[in-house]
Amino acid sequence: MTYQANFAGYTIAAAMLVVVVVTQLAASGRIRRNGFIGLRIPPTMASDAAWVAGHRAALVPSWIGFVVVAIAAGAAQFTPGAMTACIVLLFLFLGWSVVAAWRGARAATR
Incomplete structure (x- = not known):
């Protein structure tokens, strides 16, 4: 594997870590509802309670996603084609986090 492939794998894992940190901070209330950072989807932007509840719901998928993507990034050093798996896993876990x-x-606003 080349240096560029290794760097790309770790960059993808670092991006997922940023998602985890932002989600954790928003779930704890340290990042308030805003238009710049966090899961800014219509249900989370509905109220402050929905913002926190939505981010709390996304914590587990984002943490699991980070662990899986980090493992895949490590495997990408030794396995040809694993970089594609890293990218696919990143988007799958981001999607799961958004759905959660x-x-x-929505449950918080009912």
Whole structure:
């Protein structure tokens, strides 16, 4: 594997870590509802309670996603084609996090 492939794998894992940190901070209330950072989907933007609830619901998928993507990034050093798996996993876990946040925020507004 080349240096560029290794760097790309770790960059993808770092991006997922940023998602985890932002989600954790928003779920704890340290990042308030805003238009710049966080899961800014219609249900989470509905209220402050929905913002926190949506991010709390997205915590588990984002943490699991980070662990899986980090493992895949490590495997990408030794396995040809694993970089594609890293990218696919990143988007799958981001999607799962958004769906969880959507459901959590909607449940909080009912």
